[in-house]
Amino acid sequence: METLFTLAVAHSPSFVAGAAVICLTTGWFLASLLTQMEEAWPRRQPYRLVATAMVAGLGVWTTHFVAMLGYRPDVAVEYDPAITFASATIAVLAVGLPLAVSATVSRAGARLVLAGLAGLGIGAMHATGMAALSGCLRTQSLTASLAGCVVGAAFMMLARGLPPRHRSRPVACLLITCAVCGAHFTAISGTTLQSLAGAHRSIPEDLILGLLIAASPGFLFVNTLLSLVALKRFETQEREHAGVLSLALENMSHGLAVFDGSGRLELFNDRYRELCRLGEDRLRAGMSLDALLDAIGAACGWDAAWRARVEAAILARLAAKSVQVADWTAFDGRIILFETRPLRGGGIAYLIDDVTADRQARRQMQQLTLIDPLTGLANRAALQAELEAVVASGAPQALILIDLDRFQNVNNMFGHAVGDQLLIEVAARLRAAAGDDVFIARLGADEMAVLARGAPDECRVFATALAGALSWPFAIGETSFALGCGIGLCHVTEAPGAAELMQRAELALYEAKRKVGDRISAYEPQLQERITARHHLEKDLDRAIERGEFHLAYQPVLSLEDERIIGYEALIRWDHPTRGPVSPAEFVPMAEETGQIVPIGRWVLREACREAATWPDQRHVAVNVSPVQFRSPLLLADITAALAASGLPAQRLEVELTETAMVEDGKAISHALENLRSLGIRVAMDDFGTGYSSLVHIRDFPLDRIKIDRSFVSRALDDPHSLAVLKAITQMGRDMAIATLAEGVETPEQMRMLRDLGCGAVQGYLIGRPERFGATALRGGTYLPAADKTREADERRSA
Structure with a gap:
């Protein structure tokens, strides 16, 4: 109590009141400047930083020395100008600068540390200001000085550490005033001054110091006023720029958010707010990343694990140094496109968009492909x-x-x-x-x-x-x-x-x-070997005609009406130089697949016509023609050339085509057959009864003969159904005036059966096996009609 009484007596009330007014005014200005600093864009912060540091430092310095002018111990004191100026510099750097910087950080811990440093700076400025006293013996209590520093730091940290909802300007102003005044009066309570012998006040120096201190409030007010005017002008420019920027932002199809290097939200548009499902009051500039994630998580229903996952992803992107684009599946199933772009000077720009519909459409397109x-x-x-x-x-x-x-x-x-x-x-x-x-x-x-x-x-x-x-x-x-x-x-x-x-x-x-x-x-594994062997066989087949490896074998056709040989079917045979005889069932399908059947068929036509031209009794020759040949535009030319070269009359050539082959291209085949018949060439349907829609073919195709498949002949004696088919075919042939020929006759019983059914002709091993052109082929086989026996004897006598 004695110390407080002595301190009160030693100060002039009017100067103390003036110092308090200056301190309160400084606190109010600082509260306004700090609030603007917290809401400022990064490009405007350097101006606000300097203005805030100057106001804070000079306000604290002026408060100190105005209070010192009212300090009236009965001692003559003087002030060293250099040290006094140094105390003003310390006030700006040690008090104003940390206080101003505290408004630029988002983390509460960093803000408290800077505020504490500013409070300690008040003690440093006070100690320097007191060191400017001269003409007296000064003693300072270390305890009081440290206590002053603690008081300044405590109130300053309280002013900057309050939650945003409690950090109003009056409260901030009052706490800053308490920090400055508390630090000054606590520290000065431990100060004692003693007169020195012969010391006296230097009026001119006191007058200069008084004028300097008196001018300080004016300088402080002018500086603050200019700072606020400049900041107002900057804010006007910012609003103008913000209007243009806002127009651009709100017309973006993507959501945009800009974060500074510490993770504080600096800029966003409405599209970003919509995509985050936040109301207008839930999103504001200056929000920390934690606060932003809390708001989005509450709006989207995140659980703790999902929030941690999102935060980790964002922090990883904040640390990235390159542009990154990726899809993110949101908690509610939406697919969000994230594009992050690092900014100069730190920070990152986020572009987001809801691409759920696009990705679903793309997935459907991929599925369609x-x-x-x-x-x-x-x-x-x-x-x-x-x-x-x-x-x-x-x-x-x-x-x-x-x-x-x-x-x-x-x-x-x-x-x-x-x-x-x-x-x-x-x-x-x-x-x-x-x-x-x-x-x-x-x-x-x-x-x-x-x-x-x-x-x-x-x-x-x-x-x-x-x-x-x-x-x-x-x-x-x-x-x-x-x-x-x-x-x-x-x-x-x-x-x-x-x-x-x-x-x-x-x-x-x-x-x-x-x-x-x-x-x-x-x-x-043997299949590969077979394919290789087939490939070699294809190559050999391609050169078989040139090498003369083909020959024709002829099987006789017997007429049941007069029991005489009426013609022969020409069958191709291949004598391979190394493999020996190759079955037609092996190489003919191969030739049809590769297209080699066209030149092979051309050779068969010419050879068959040439040899048939030498046969007696107007016997005909039947030549099997592949459907591949029928699809070739050269077939008619090949047939006419073969007839012309051999001199064989067209009526003695019979073209055989399987029933299945006719189905492949019915109209084209029918047209080709009509052209052949117009030349006098006869047409036979081979393997009748085993193909598709046989009755339709008999009705629609121009035919001269039907060749009944051997499968019906071989089973007819034991199978009533096969016998019924034979009866139906022979009867149908008679009714439609189409000659019938049964293949595969091997026994006399089959011969008698077919004669009884009214079949026109037969062919098979009983009549004769396929053989090369010569006397044997002309004679026939086991069953030799009487007329052919007479011819055989005549041919032998002629020979």
Whole structure:
């Protein structure tokens, strides 16, 4: 109490009141400047930083020395001008600068540290100001000085550490005033001054100091006024720029948010607020990252784990030094596009947009590129990706390739609309047979692929079930279609990669298509050897004509009406120089696939016509013509050239075409046959009864002869159904005035049966085997009619 009384007596009330007014005014100015600093843009902060530091430092310094002018101990004192000026500098740097910087940081801890440093700066400025006293003996209590520093630091930290909702200007002004005045009067309470002998006041120096101190409030007010005016002008410019910027921001399709280097939100647009689902009152400039995430999390329903995940992602992007673009799946399932761009001087700009609809549309487009639009099955690209996944996983699976039979015939006869509907039915039947969880793809017009699970034997059984499902006729409208299929499969254990798996399954499919009966083939290493051998055979076949390796064998045709040989069927044979005789069943399909059948067929026509021209009794020659030849525009020219070169009359040439071949392109085949018949060439349908819609073909195609397939002849004596078919065909031929010929006659009983049925002619081993041109071929076989025996004797006598 004695110290406080002595302190009160030693001060002039009027000067103390003046110092308090200056301190309160300074506190009010500082509260205003600090608030503007916290809301300022980074490019305006340097101006506010200098103004705030000057106001704070000079305000504290002026308060100190005005109070010192009112300090009236009975001692003559003087003030050292240099030290006094140094105390003013310390006030700006040690008090004003930390206080101003505290308004530029977002973290509460950093702000408290800077505020504490400013409070300690008040004590440093006070100690320096007191050191400016001269002409007396000064003693200072260390305890009082430290206590003054603590008081200044405590009040200053309290002023800057209050929550934003409690940090009003009056409260901030009062706390800053308490910090300055508390530090000054606490420290000066421990100060004692003693007069020195001969010391006196230097009026001129006191007068100068008084004028300087008196001018300080004016300088302080002018500086603050200029600072506020300048800041007002800056704010006006900022508002003008902000208007233009706001117009640009609000017309952006993306959400934009700009964060400074410490993670404080500096700038955003309404689109960003909408995407974050925040109300207008929930988002403001200056928010810390923590506060922003709390607000967004509350609006979007985040849990703690999701919030931590988002914060980690944002902090990682804040630390990144390059542009990053990525999709982010939000907590509510939305897909948000994030683009982050580092800014000069620190900080980062966020561009965000809701791309959920776009990504869903893109995903649908990607799915469409992997789906066959007709059947809804996967396509070749999807199969390739699935095969790679299967091979990588090592799961026991097999690739099954399915090639439909006679599908092209359906397309040609009934049109693509019916063919498309048939493919849809095939896909539905495969799904039903395979199950919903089995991968099925369409690879081409009539080729499917299925991935079966299990060991090789299990996959073979599965393939058999698929073949059975496709074996039943398909009903499209009022028409029924029987397709059938060939199946090739390869197990993943037999292929090192996806490409090899597909290649080997294709080899197995090719083998299955060549087989008769069971048309399911699994890959085996020997298949590659067979393909290689076939390749070599193809090359040899290409040069067989030049090397003279082909020859024709002729099988006689016997008329049952007068029991005489009426002609021969020309059959091609190949004598390979190293392999020996090659079966026509092996090389003819190969020649049709490669197109080599056209030059081979041309040679057969010329050779058959040349040799037939030397035969007696107007016997005809029958030549099998491939459907590949019929599709060639050179067929008519080849036939006429062969007839012209040999001199064989056109009536002695009979062209044979299988029933199945006629179906492939009905209109074109019919037109070609009409052209041949107009030249006098006869047309025969080979293998009748085994093809598709035979009765339609008899009605629509211009035919001179029907050749009944050997399968009916061989079973007719024991099978009533085959006998009934033979009766129907022969009767139909008589009614339509089309000659009939039965193939495969090997016994006299079959001969008698066919004669009784009224068949016109027969062909088979009983009549004669196919042989090269010569006397044997002309004589016939085991059964030799009497008329031909007489001719044989005459020919021998002539020889």
